[in-house]
Amino acid sequence: MKERTYAIHTYGCQMNRLESQIVAGKLESAGWKAAAPDSASLVILSTCSVRAKAEQKILSKLRSIRGNERGASGRKLVGVMGCVAQQMKEQLVEPPYCADFAIGIGGLARFDEVLRRLLAGERGLVIAGEDGRYDLYYDLDKVKRSDSRSAYVAVSRGCSNFCTYCIVPFVRGPIRHREPKSVLAEVRQLVDQGFIEVCLLGQNVNNYRYENVEFHHLLEDVAQIEGLRRLRFITSNARDLTIETVRLMATPPLMPYISLPMQSGSDRILALMNRGYMSAEYLEKVSWIREIVGDAAISTDIMVGFPGESEVDFEATLDAVRQARFENIYSFKYSPRPFTKAAAFNDPIPDAVVRRRFQQLLDLQREIQLDRMLSFEGKVLDVLIDGVSKKDPNVVCGRAGQNIVVNLHHDRCRLGDLVKVRIEKANPHSLSGKVIGRAD
Ligand code: SF4
Structure with missing residues (x-):
């Protein structure tokens, strides 16, 4: 392999996005460079098995990567991580998928070892342990965060609810709660690095409990970190949503947004x-x-x-x-x-x-x-700029506190800016408006 370049395709939830950022950080600190999927020498699929359709999409992607390779010299390293890897294990390194490695939820902590073994020529590696060594609260300095000054912080992993349709407890294991001081230290570090928004993550985030610290206690402590401008959390279960948490949502830095699956x-x-x-x-x-x-x-x-x-x-x-x-x-x-x-x-x-x-x-x-x-028309909302419109490169987009996409024409807006926007037009899935000043 001449140049060490990688691409990660991420499917599914925010936890997968965070895990992709952790792996990207590890690769970059080992000298790998991000590249387009077609030219990358290593392609990783960070996978979701929560719905059959998502899983089929991933498996067909895997087949198409192998199908498009021309001869042994064009062969890429291909790996699968996340829920599908945990679920399918050995099947993924066998035909017709022929991945070079599959790292399940219980195996991501050994990513560095997998990388070393791949570089030494091993193939068909499967690490999807169920030995309880699931957690990834380490090497946080290396996480390759998004450029938008918004960061994910996991407060728990797994879920013990066993909703009868859901595969998550089986592939991600029972809920494990992270120690509050570790969460607070990571958020402080992010604020020191210039991040203005933090989103606390858990498959069932408001089910958090560490000894006698409940979710709203944790939220309150994180909210008091000086310099933190925006605080979100995702995903909540209505069963565990308390009035204390809702009261906290009324005051910044908590944002006025909640993802609250109803299902029926x-x-x-x-x-x-x-x-x-x-x-x-x-x-x-x-x-x-x-x-x-x-x-x-x-x-x-x-x-x-x-x-x-x-x-x-x-x-x-x-x-x-x-x-x-x-x-x-x-x-x-x-x-x-x-x-x-x-x-x-x-x-x-x-x-x-x-x-x-x-x-x-x-x-x-x-x-x-x-x-x-x-x-929302006529209102002024604070918007964190997080990208450029796919349809029009002159339009930048961001997220209001309500997590609604806001599109705006403004040459001087840059990724990570927090701006005040007067909303001029509502669309079914987004708002558009004019920047009237900075929010910071
Ligand atoms: S609470 Fe969410 S993650 Fe947990 S079992 Fe139910 S649907 Fe799945």
């Missing part, structure tokens, strides 16, 4: 899913947020076509959506996942019915969402 508005389906709350409790927590946090944005996940979902159940979901008036919905069709209880449930919903319900949900949300976005 039917109590019967919520019980079958083992979500740990009923619809009324979920909606009550939504009303706390609306009342206590000014101009809050709530995004949710909704699953359509869970086994046994009747028209009455689906109508209950539409009703709950009407009441909650979410700013954003990530809707998806149920797909059975290995190891999960729901995979053995009877009464699958026919595809045509799932498609029709899915469309009904999208149509309803489109109306609500535009209305919610219109409520």
